[in-house]
Amino acid sequence: MNTTACILHTLRHESRDAAMGKRFMHNAIGGTVIGTGLLATLGLAVLASVGAPGPAMAQAKPVTIRAVMHSGLRITDPIITTAYIARNHGYMIYDTLFATDASFKVQPQMVKEYSVSDDTLIYTFTLRDGLKFHDGAPVTSADCIASLRRWGKRDSMGQKLMEYTASLDAVDDRTFTLKLKQPYGLVLTSLGKPSSNVPFIMPKRIAETPADKNVPEEIGSGPFRFVKGEFQPGLKVVYEKNPDYVPRSEASSWTSGAKVVKVDRVEWLNIPDYQTAVNALINGEIDYIEQPPHDFLPILKAAPGIQIINYNTLGVSGMLRMNWLNPPFDNEKIRQAALLAVNQQDYLDAQIGDPDYMVPCLAMFVCNTPNATDAGAPKTDLARAKQLLKEGGYDGKPIVVMQPTDLAIVAPLGPVTAQALRKIGMNVDLQSMDWQTLVGRRAKQDPVDQGGWNIFHTTWVNADMLNPVSNVGINARGKKGGFFGWAEDAEIETMRNAYALETDPGKQVAIAKAVQERAYAVGMYYPTGQFISPLAAGPKLKGILEAPAPVFWNIEKK
Amino acid sequence: MGRFLAGRLAATLPVMGVVAVIVFLLLRLAPGDPAAILAGDAASPEQIAAIRARLGLDQPILTQFLSWLGRLLQGDLGSSIISNQPVAKLILERIEPTLALATTTIVFAVLVAVPLGVLAAWWHGTWVDRAVMAVSVLGFSVPVFVLGYLLIFGFAMQLRLLPVQGYVSITEGLWPFLSRLILPTLTLSVIYIALIARTTRSSVLEVLGEDYIRTARAKGIGETQVLWRHALRNAAVPVISVIGLGIALLISGVVVTESVFNLPGLGRLTVDSVLARDYPVIQGVILLFSALYVVINLAIDLSYLLFDPRIRY
Numbered sequence: 001m002n003t004t005a006c007i008l009h010t011l012r013h014e015s016r017d018a019a020m021g022k023r024f025m026h027n028a029i030g031g032t033v034i035g036t037g038l039l040a041t042l043g044l045a046v047l048a049s050v051g052a053p054g055p056a057m058a059q060a061k062p063v064t065i066r067a068v069m070h071s072g073l074r075i076t077d078p079i080i081t082t083a084y085i086a087r088n089h090g091y092m093i094y095d096t097l098f099a100t101d102a103s104f105k106v107q108p109q110m111v112k113e114y115s116v117s118d119d120t121l122i123y124t125f126t127l128r129d130g131l132k133f134h135d136g137a138p139v140t141s142a143d144c145i146a147s148l149r150r151w152g153k154r155d156s157m158g159q160k161l162m163e164y165t166a167s168l169d170a171v172d173d174r175t176f177t178l179k180l181k182q183p184y185g186l187v188l189t190s191l192g193k194p195s196s197n198v199p200f201i202m203p204k205r206i207a208e209t210p211a212d213k214n215v216p217e218e219i220g221s222g223p224f225r226f227v228k229g230e231f232q233p234g235l236k237v238v239y240e241k242n243p244d245y246v247p248r249s250e251a252s253s254w255t256s257g258a259k260v261v262k263v264d265r266v267e268w269l270n271i272p273d274y275q276t277a278v279n280a281l282i283n284g285e286i287d288y289i290e291q292p293p294h295d296f297l298p299i300l301k302a303a304p305g306i307q308i309i310n311y312n313t314l315g316v317s318g319m320l321r322m323n324w325l326n327p328p329f330d331n332e333k334i335r336q337a338a339l340l341a342v343n344q345q346d347y348l349d350a351q352i353g354d355p356d357y358m359v360p361c362l363a364m365f366v367c368n369t370p371n372a373t374d375a376g377a378p379k380t381d382l383a384r385a386k387q388l389l390k391e392g393g394y395d396g397k398p399i400v401v402m403q404p405t406d407l408a409i410v411a412p413l414g415p416v417t418a419q420a421l422r423k424i425g426m427n428v429d430l431q432s433m434d435w436q437t438l439v440g441r442r443a444k445q446d447p448v449d450q451g452g453w454n455i456f457h458t459t460w461v462n463a464d465m466l467n468p469v470s471n472v473g474i475n476a477r478g479k480k481g482g483f484f485g486w487a488e489d490a491e492i493e494t495m496r497n498a499y500a501l502e503t504d505p506g507k508q509v510a511i512a513k514a515v516q517e518r519a520y521a522v523g524m525y526y527p528t529g530q531f532i533s534p535l536a537a538g539p540k541l542k543g544i545l546e547a548p549a550p551v552f553w554n555i556e557k558k
Numbered sequence: 559m560g561r562f563l564a565g566r567l568a569a570t571l572p573v574m575g576v577v578a579v580i581v582f583l584l585l586r587l588a589p590g591d592p593a594a595i596l597a598g599d600a601a602s603p604e605q606i607a608a609i610r611a612r613l614g615l616d617q618p619i620l621t622q623f624l625s626w627l628g629r630l631l632q633g634d635l636g637s638s639i640i641s642n643q644p645v646a647k648l649i650l651e652r653i654e655p656t657l658a659l660a661t662t663t664i665v666f667a668v669l670v671a672v673p674l675g676v677l678a679a680w681w682h683g684t685w686v687d688r689a690v691m692a693v694s695v696l697g698f699s700v701p702v703f704v705l706g707y708l709l710i711f712g713f714a715m716q717l718r719l720l721p722v723q724g725y726v727s728i729t730e731g732l733w734p735f736l737s738r739l740i741l742p743t744l745t746l747s748v749i750y751i752a753l754i755a756r757t758t759r760s761s762v763l764e765v766l767g768e769d770y771i772r773t774a775r776a777k778g779i780g781e782t783q784v785l786w787r788h789a790l791r792n793a794a795v796p797v798i799s800v801i802g803l804g805i806a807l808l809i810s811g812v813v814v815t816e817s818v819f820n821l822p823g824l825g826r827l828t829v830d831s832v833l834a835r836d837y838p839v840i841q842g843v844i845l846l847f848s849a850l851y852v853v854i855n856l857a858i859d860l861s862y863l864l865f866d867p868r869i870r871y
Contacts, residue, residue, distance in 0.1 A: 074641040074834070075596070082598035156600055196598075212608050214642050232651055233641030234830050235822045271723060271820045279710055279722040280820075406833070433589070436833055440591030443606050458599065472600045481602045 062264030063557050065541065067288035068277045069550070072234035072270030076226070077214045079154050082196040084461060088549055091255065092239050092266070093134070094200030094220035097125065097144060098192030099256035102546065104370055104466075106192035107256040109248070110139065110201060110221070120183045120503060127174040130246045133203050134225045141176035145169075146207035148178075148191075148199060153211035155197035157190040157470050160500055185503040186469060193470065194255050194548040195463035223247070223259040223553050224266060237268040239552075252545055252554055259553040262543065266552050278536075281306065287538045287557065290550050293408055294352050297534070305539030310532050311546050314366060314462040315359060318347060318410075318528030319473055320417055321485045323454050325445055328399070333392035335523025339378045340385035342420045347528035350412035359530035364516045365471060366462040367530060371509055376517035378526075385424040398429040400448050402456040407435045413457035413528055442484045456484070462530065463548035467508070468496045468515045473525040487524050566859070570852045577848040581841055582626065586619050590835040592639045613639055626841070635845075636838035638831075645842035648827060655725045656823035658735070659815070660808035662743040667750035668801060674751070675758025675797075676790065682763055690755060697752030706745040706818040713741060723820035742819040746812055750804050757800045761793035768792070794865040802858035810847040 071085040078090030099109040108114060112128040131139035145168045152162035166179040178187065191199055202220060209215050218226035224239035231237055247258040269286065271277040278296050280286045282303045292300060300306045322329040322338060329335050348358040362378075365371035399421060403414030418428040433441070438456060446452040465471045474496065475481070478488025492515060499511040519525075537544060543554045593610035594601070610616045614625065629636055635645035678690035714722045720741055726734040765771065766789055774788050775781075813825035824843060831839035862869045 072830070074638075076641075080598075081596065082600050154605075196600075212605065212612055232822065233638065233643050233648065234827075235651075269724075269820075272826070273817045273820070275707065276710075276723050276818055276820055279715060280724075283714060283718070283722050285721055285723065434833060436595055436835055437589045440589055440594045440835070443591060443594045443601075443603060445603065460599075479603070481604070483600065 064265040064267055065263050065288060065552065065555060065557055066267045066269060066286040067290065067550075067552075068271045068280075068286055069268045070291040073237045073268060074233045075214060076218050076231075077209075078200055079151055079197055080212065080214055084196060084549070087196045087198055089226075089237065090198055090200045090220075091222070091549055091551055092224040093218060093222045093226045094198075094202065095131075095222045095259075096192070096198060096200060096255070098188055099254065100192045100194045100548075101253035101256045103253075106188040107250070107253075109192075109256055110144075121180045123178040123180075123187055124171070125176055125178070128246070128248075131221055132244045133221045134219050134242060134244075135203070136244075137203060138173070139201065139221050140173045140204075141170035142173075143204045143207065144201055145176055146204040147201045150202075150207045150209070150211050151197060151199040155193075155199070156472060156475065157186065157193055158197065158199065160469055161187065161190045164500075182501065183503055184501055185508060186467075186500050189467070192256075193463075195461050221245070223261045235270055239266045239268075240264060247553075254545075254547045255549065255551065259551075261553050262556045263552075281536060281538055284538060287541050289536045291533045292536045294354055294357060294533075297354065297357075297536075300536045307537045307539070307541070307544075308534050309537060309544050310534045311544055311550065312461070312463075312548055313532065313546060314369070314548050315530045315532045316409075316459050317361075317366065317462055317465060317530050318351065318413055318457060318459050320413065320455065320457055320526040320528055321473070321483075322523060322525070323452065323485050324478070324487050326448055326452055326454055327397065328392065328394050329454055329523075331392045332522055333388045334394055336378075336521075337385040337388035337392060337394075337424060338421060338426075339520065339523055339526050340381045340388065341424045341426075342417060342526055342528075343380045344527070344529045346416050346420070347413055348531065350416050351409065351529070352531045357532045357534070359532065361530045362527060364465070364474065364519060364525075364527060365467060365512055366465050369462075369466055370505070371467055371512040373513045373516055375513045376520035378520060382424055389424055389426070394426065396427050398427045398448075399454045400452075401428055401430045402438045402441060402453050403430055403432050404435040404438045405432045409459055409533075410435070410457055414455075416528075417455060417457070445479065445486065457528065461548065468492075468499045468512055474515060474519055476524065485525070487522070489518070489522050489524070492518050492522070492524070563856075563860075566852075566856050570849065573852055574845060574848050578627070578630070578841070578845060579623075581844045582623050583619070585835075585837050585840060586622070588835075591615075592835040592837065595834060596640065626838075630845075635842040638836050638839050640834050640836045645838050648839060649824070649842060649846060652822055652824045652827045654727060655816075655821045656809055656812075656825070658725075658728070658739060659742055659746065659812065659821060659823065660805060662739050663746045663750060663808055664801065664805055666743055667747040667754055667804070670747070671751040671754035672758050672797065675755040676762050676785070678755065678759040679762035679766065680785075687759075690759065694752040694756050697748045700748065702745055702749070702812075702814050703818050705748060706741070706815060709741045709745055710818075725821045725823075738819075738821075742815050742821060745818070746808070746815045750808075753804065754797060754800055758793065758797050761796045762789055765789045765793045791865055795862055798861055798865065799858055802854050802861075806851050806854045809850055 069085055069088065073085050073089050075081045075083060075086050076089060078086040095110050097110050098106050101107050110127055110131055111125050114123060114125045116123055127139060127141070133139060148168060152158040161184065164181050164184045166181045168176065168178055170176045193199070200220065202215065206215050206217055206219060218228065223242055223245045225242045227238040227240055241261045241264055245259070245261070247260050250257040252258050271280065274293055274296060277286065277289050278292060278299060281289055297308060301308055320342065322335055324330055344360055344362065348360065352358050359367060361367035362374050363372040401414050401418050403411060405411050414430055418430040421428050441451065441453055442456050444451050448454060468474045472483040474492065475483050476487050476489040476492035478486050482488065495511055495515045495518065499508055499515065502508045502511060535550065540557050542556045542558060545551055545554050593606050593613060593615055596609050597606045614622060626636065637644050638648060674690050678687045681687050710722050713720045720737050724738050726738055728735040771784060771788055774784050809824065812823070813829050815821070816823045816825045827839065828843050831843065
């Protein structure tokens with residue numbers, strides 16, 4: 001065969017084989033692709049049909065509540081941190097000596113009975129019978145004293161109480177005394193405070209951990225036990241019913257009264273994407289979302305069987321905080337100008353949007369509470385604000401407003417403030433960052449050009465804001481122990497002390513009013529409005545209680 | 559071969575050393591303060607300073623680095639600043655979901671993409687080729703979270719065939735394990751199907767034009783043999799490189815997919831640690847990723863030996 005013949009033969013061969021090959025490929029490869037797709041589809045269908053019942057139908061035993069909380073639990077010590085997720089964890093596994101009820105009265109909780117000496121200097125507490133820690137040890141006076149001492153090193157109300165405490169002494173295993181240096185009006189209010197830091201009672205050996213170091217064990221005497229083996233920081237926390245817990249006989253009211261556990265287990269899951277959490281709730285995979293964003297509430301309301309519950313009617317407040325150390329807010333007139341430039345409704349519209357969950361309120365100690373007042377509250381007045389700005393000598397330097405873009409509930413506040421201040425002629429540098437960068441930067445007392453700042457916003461659970469001692473925004477100790485922004489005002493500090501020492505509730509209300517008037521006058525902070533963050537629960541949950549923190553006792557799962 | 563292996567493994571150490579130094583320095587230069595995070599909202603500057611001192615964060619960076627390096631050389635990755643848990647334990651808890659998702663995704667993607675790529679190459683220029691390429695472009699273009707939500711809507715919310723979210727270990731049953739991986743696998747594999755199919759197509763196309771293919775046909779070898787023994791095998795090297803890189807990318811972070819389907823994998827651990835400025839965890843995870851990259855690259859290089867006899871080490 002010559003070369004030409006050879007090439008022709010090859011080409012004919014190629015042509016024939018190509019045609020055959022195409023047919024083969026059509027059948028074989030195309031079939032493979034289609035087959036793979038079919039296999040995958042079939043696999044799904046077969047697995048779906050022969051597999052275990054779908055998640056929506058699954059009924060786990062033991063009875064378990066699966067809850068998505070507002071954040072993942074990473075720090076298990078509710079004394080070392082003020083993080084609300086740690087406080088909520090505290091309510092699961094610890095108990096308290098006293099607790100606040102729905103009418104703001106402090107009620108005995110672990111305490112069976114207490115007495116106050118005639119000179120109001122000695123409080124004697126006797127513990128209830130049968131109190132036991134999860135490791136089986138009885139709760140003793142020594143445990144309570146050690147726990148109160150540790151709490152007193154961290155919490156603002158605890159620190160104040162300890163300032164006026166002469167001694168804490170055990171009388172016997174179940175009785176102890178708190179002796180004061182002088183009459184103090186907030187002893188029971190402090191011991192029964194409902195929010196961070198709550199004076200939870202731990203075993204003495206654990207409570208002796210330094211107050212800036214996480215406790216090594218999670219042992220309490222509360223209604224649930226912490227299941228350490230299943231704890232995955234930031235992902236999952238498991239609690240099981242404490243069979244040894246002896247509830248009080250009184251009805252539950254906020255964090256006081258009977259804590260009757262009606263399920264076997266509670267699992268806290270951290271689902272970072274709220275769309276996924278909402279889908280999971282509607283699909284029956286979880287039972288409870290602590291704080292669904294307000295944007296999702298219409299979807300949840302429309303879903304069959306989903307309950308929207310305003311469990312914390314006290315709600316949450318926003319706060320605009322200025323830095324007193326840096327110009328221009330080191331000048332009282334400029335701070336007053338800022339307070340006259342802003343409008344609370346603008347914040348609530350941007351932050352919440354739904355009027356059903358907004359509570360316009362300029363009471364620094366929370367509306368509908370004993371200390372609520374609108375005394376001294378500013379009314380938006382742009383002309384006066386501009387005049388004060390001029391009188392204050394504002395030089396046009398940029399104001400650094402820190403905006404945490406990853407915290408949906410706080411993110412809208414910065415732009416509202418920026419716009420309001422621009423309206424009166426201030427030069428605003430709105431800096432976006434993540435919340436933890438903000439947390440690090442707000443602790444800096446440096447000038448703005450060295451990493452400092454002028455304004456940040458945050459939110460507080462209102463249970464933390466009820467009086468001039470617990471409300472950190474009113475702390476006027478400046479650089480010596482004040483809240484970020486370091487407001488300093490001797491008059492306010494004098495009134496805060498007077499409030500703490502006053503034993504007459506009526507006089508305390510009058511002092512609180514005076515404190516608020518002064519706080520607005522000097523520009524301690526601006527409350528950007530109250531709002532309610534309801535929880536969403538699946539149709540199987542019944543008996544969710546109203547409380548200043550999410551509590552899981554009394555909840556049944558049918 | 560032995561020397562090659564030993565050399566490549568020895569090269570791992572300086573690579574990881576450089577990574578360790580860079581990560582350590584970058585973290586210290588980044589804004590944020592774990593002590594302030596730990597201390598909480600109501601903390602005083604004194605309390606924050608006390609926590610910083612306890613954690614050793616007030617020490618010079620060199621001292622901190624040497625202290626960390628010393629522990630690392632003893633096999634101790636340290637403990638999380640935030641949760642106080644050992645870093646190794648945190649990583650071990652998260653590695654299973656990541657490996658499971660990476661495995662199912664890459665297996666599914668290869669099973670679908672390689673035949674698709676071959677099909678497109680074989681019918682080059684026809685509507686089949688254009689359809690495969692169009693699907694590939696779509697696969698690249700659709701954001702992962704959009705596809706994820708659509709699949710959840712269809713399969714979980716409407717048909718109720720599969721769960722919306724979560725992860726269950728295979729030790730708790732095959733169906734619970736698989737049922738939670740099907741949707742994330744489908745979501746994540748689309749982009750890898752697109753990538754592998756395009757690479758396979760171009761690689762097979764190139765090989766089909768080679769002289770040895772024509773020679774094989776001239777020798778009378780059937781098309782099946784030509785395709786599987788001669789074309790695909792020679793086209794495999796670039797495809798394997800893409801698959802290997804895909805595995806490395808899958809292991810080192812698919813945060814969006816993990817978030818949408820609530821999978822507790824390494825991607826979420828990394829992001830959570832970065833947001834919390836949990837230095838020891840970030841350092842541990844990045845070191846692991848750098849080691850994985852080195853090992854996977856080595857495995858890819860070794861796998862070339864199986865497909866291309868011309869390659870020698």
